[in-house]
Amino acid sequence: RKEVEQDPGPFNVPEGATVAFNCTYSNSASQSFFWYRQDCRKEPKLLMSVYSSGNEDGRFTAQLNRASQYISLLIRDSKLSDSATYLCVVRLNTGGFKTIFGAGTRLFVKA
C-alpha cells in the first residue's frame, strides 16, 4: 500500500462547479500536510498548507481528518485556470527528512 494515496482522476468538471479531492495517508507519524499544484510539464508549486482546524484560501478549502487519516481539498466556482494536477504531500515526524508526495489527481475544468 502506498504511504500517500490519491485518486488519479481525471476529474472533468464544468466551469463554476465545486469539486473535491481526497488523499489518504497511512503513517500515523504524519505531522504536516500540504497541497501542491502542478501544471502540465511544469514544476509543482505550493497551493496551501493544511491545518488541523481546516483552512480556506479564497475558493480553496483544505481539511484534515487525523482520526481517519485523510486530507481533502475543495475547489469552489472552478475556473479554467484551475486545470492542473493536485499533489497531496505529507511530512512525517520521524527525525530526518521524510516528505512523501502523492501521485496526484488530475483536474480538467471545461467551458
Place this chain on the structure above:
Amino acid sequence: NAGVTQTPKFQVLKTGQSMTLQCAQDMNHNSMYWYRQDPGMGLRLIYYSASEGTTDKGEVPNGYNVSRLNKREFSLRLESAAPSQTSVYFCASRDSSYEQYFGPGTRLTVT
C-alpha cells in the same frame, strides 16, 4: 530573484554515458533535494542535503551521486546512464516552514 534554477532543461543520453544535472537556488535555504517524477508514481526522493557539506540518500539513490558544492548549488550525477533513469528530474529547496520550491525540471531520456 530567480528562485531555483536547473540546467539543462532537456537531455538525451545513450546507455552508459554520464552527465551532471546542475541546480542552484538564491533563497539562502539550507535544505536542497533531488527528485525524479515518473508517470503514476509521484515524486520520489533521490538524495537530499540538509545543509552545506552534508548529503543523504533518499528513496531511490542507486545509480546517482550528488555534490553540495556550496549553500547555493546541489548537483546530481549519473555515472552510467540506464534506460530506467529516463524521467523528469526536479531540484528543490526548502524554507523554514517546510515549503519546497522547485526548479523547472530536466527531462532526461536514456536510449
